[in-house]
Amino acid sequence: MAARETREKILEAALSLFRERGYTEATMREIATRAGVASGLAYYYFESKDAIVLAFYQRTRDELPALLEATTSEKTLAGRLQAIIETKLRYFAPNRHFLGALMPHAADPANPLSPFSEASKGIREFDIAVFEQALKDTRTSVPRDLAPHMGKILWMYQMGIILFWIYDRSPQQKRTHALLETSLKIVVALLKLSNVPLLKPARRSVLQIIGILEG
Secondary structure (H helix, E strand, O other): OOHHHHHHHHHHHHHHHHHHHOOOOOOHHHHHHHHOOOHHHHHHHOOOHHHHHHHHHHHHHHHHHHHHHHHHHOOOHHHHHHHHHHHHHHHHHHHHHHHHHHHHHHOOOOOOOOOOOOOOHHHHHHHHHHHHHHHHHOOOOOOOOOHHHHHHHHHHHHHHHHHHHHOOOOHHHHHHHHHHHHHHHHHHHHHHHOOOHHHHHHHHHHHHHHHHHHO
8 A cells, every 4th residue: 555545544544533532532543443554554654643633734724725716706805704714614514523622732822733833834824815815806905004914813713713613503503604694794894994094093902912812
């Protein structure tokens, strides 16, 4: 079996176990058994379960661009943002419970599994660039002081929606979709209002908050 095929087989086995038993409960030995390989070979390709999750993140980074291409047909910012986030929710749906199991680990930015960590920087920067492109394509006016941060602000908004979705127990996560549709109206309205000169002090406060969060 080619090295690439073996690695993918181990990754698929791990994701299958994570969905069934959760990230914490599954062991590398069980992953190797599910993949039909020796434990040593599993460790050869992935030194830990964390490395497997990071490989899953990388797969996401590789596969999402083609899926998000369809969202570019949306000409309004609200429509574009909704299409982007809903595309991601559909993509992550098979792994929703697995992602929920990662939350205790992902909460700490020092943990490599965190979406805020250095290890996950690649997919985070990709996501931010997607939102920046959405702003550009829809010709959305953004105040000069906010413009360098707007992609990150929208990324953080998306992360909040995804977190709500992970724990949403309503049928087909209908509450999440209602929250997305309703909150997007507020997001777009606030963005339009941000161009009002009288709101410059409020923008300054937003920038201070961003600085605190990044620092």
